[in-house]
Amino acid sequence: WYQRRVRAQVENYLDEYANFKIIWLVRDPRAVWYSRITKYWCSLISCADLERLCESYQINWDISERLRRVKPESFLKLRFEDFQARPFQEGDRITKFLGIKDSADISRRIVLLYKNTNLTTKKDWRDDMIEFDYSRKKVEMACGGVMRNLGYNI
Numbered sequence: 001w002y003q004r005r006v007r008a009q010v011e012n013y014l015d016e017y018a019n020f021k022i023i024w025l026v027r028d029p030r031a032v033w034y035s036r037i038t039k040y041w042c043s044l045i046s047c048a049d050l051e052r053l054c055e056s057y058q059i060n061w062d063i064s065e066r067l068r069r070v071k072p073e074s075f076l077k078l079r080f081e082d083f084q085a086r087p088f089q090e091g092d093r094i095t096k097f098l099g100i101k102d103s104a105d106i107s108r109r110i111v112l113l114y115k116n117t118n119l120t121t122k123k124d125w126r127d128d129m130i131e132f133d134y135s136r137k138k139v140e141m142a143c144g145g146v147m148r149n150l151g152y153n154i
Contacts, residue, residue, distance in 0.1 A: 020074055021098060022067060023076045024075070024078065025078050026078070027079070027081070028080070028147070029053060029139055029143040029146070029152075030140070032053065050139065057150075076097045077150075078090060087113075091106065095107075140154045
């Protein structure tokens with residue numbers, strides 16, 4: 001319900017607001033699924049439903065494509081994994097997209113965020129998902145099209 005409401009609002013913004021910026025932070029569906037299947041709190045049907053997850057990604061992809069066609073200067077897709085691997089370059093891309101001229105302070109904040117969250121030393125879901133190989137393949141089969149659209153290797 002909530003996602004449909006947010007999507008409807010985004011669609012309305014296209015018509016109502018001339019000057020807006022959207023940064024779509026997206027994560028590999030395999031990582032999201034791995035997180036869900038290994039957490040006790042994800043026992044709700046809506047949370048543990050792979051088809052619903054893939055459908056959500058596909059709907060978001062469709063909306064993002066519409067936004068990029070209508071107002072390409074107002075939309076930026078940012079993959080979490082790219083930010084994790086290259087925080088400074090992706091941070092620069094974000095500040096340029098937002099039109100922030102003096103990004104030195106923001107670069108310092110990214111450095112602090114990067115150091116404080118230990119993004120480089122966090123255990124990668126791919127390391128653990130080896131034992132969940134069936135689940136990884138299941139996600140790739142269910143979400144393969146949108147994963148390729150987002151630039152993820154299958």
